[in-house]
Amino acid sequence: MSDILTPQQRHTCMSHIRSKNTKPEVRLRRELFKSGYRYRINVKKLPGTPDIVLAKYRTCIFVNGCFWHGHKGCSKFVMPATNAEFWSEKIANNRERDLRDYAFLESRGWRVIVAWECELEKSNFLYTVSEIQRQLDINRESWLVDMADRRKRREEWREVIKTKKDREKILLKQICQ
Numbered sequence: 001m002s003d004i005l006t007p008q009q010r011h012t013c014m015s016h017i018r019s020k021n022t023k024p025e026v027r028l029r030r031e032l033f034k035s036g037y038r039y040r041i042n043v044k045k046l047p048g049t050p051d052i053v054l055a056k057y058r059t060c061i062f063v064n065g066c067f068w069h070g071h072k073g074c075s076k077f078v079m080p081a082t083n084a085e086f087w088s089e090k091i092a093n094n095r096e097r098d099l100r101d102y103a104f105l106e107s108r109g110w111r112v113i114v115a116w117e118c119e120l121e122k123s124n125f126l127y128t129v130s131e132i133q134r135q136l137d138i139n140r141e142s143w144l145v146d147m148a149d150r151r152k153r154r155e156e157w158r159e160v161i162k163t164k165k166d167r168e169k170i171l172l173k174q175i176c177q
């Protein structure tokens with residue numbers, strides 16, 4: 001079998017995939033908080049357990065490790081020479097699951113931001129945070145528009161129902177007279 005791991009590999013494997021409160025994650029959270037953003041963390045009832053959820057912005061942020069989530073073209077994403085088949089399958093699965101989770105969230109009106117670990121390293125950190133904040137503000141605007149649209153559609157629908165009921169009332173009156 002080609003997918004036998006050394007105990008160390010297995011340990012690394014088990015302990016990293018769903019690890020929470022990683023350093024880049026905590027750093028990003030702290031910075032967002034400092035800028036006045038409020039959020040919940042590791043929200044289990046949403047698919048993929050998003051790391052940071054900003055309800056007011058209808059946004060989920062996933063802080064993804066470059067290796068475990070297969071950051072394409074990234075220098076941190078290098079397939080190990082041993083058990084290459086095992087790892088590539090594992091990472092392909094993770095990536096597939098990620099995309100499924102994002103698609104589901106988006107189908108429910110959530111905006112998804114992926115922050116890669118390499119983008120949160122010191123040299124890129126401030127730039128990445130400002131990009132995330134810019135995106136959050138865009139998301140907030142578009143979510144407000146969505147909600148206004150929904151409200152409008154609901155009101156229009158209510159109007160349709162009301163007209164229908166009024167007509168029935170008139171009809172009923174005519175019949176009873």
Ligand SMILES: [Zn+2]
Pocket residue numbers: 066071074075076077116117118119
């Ligand atoms: Zn990366």
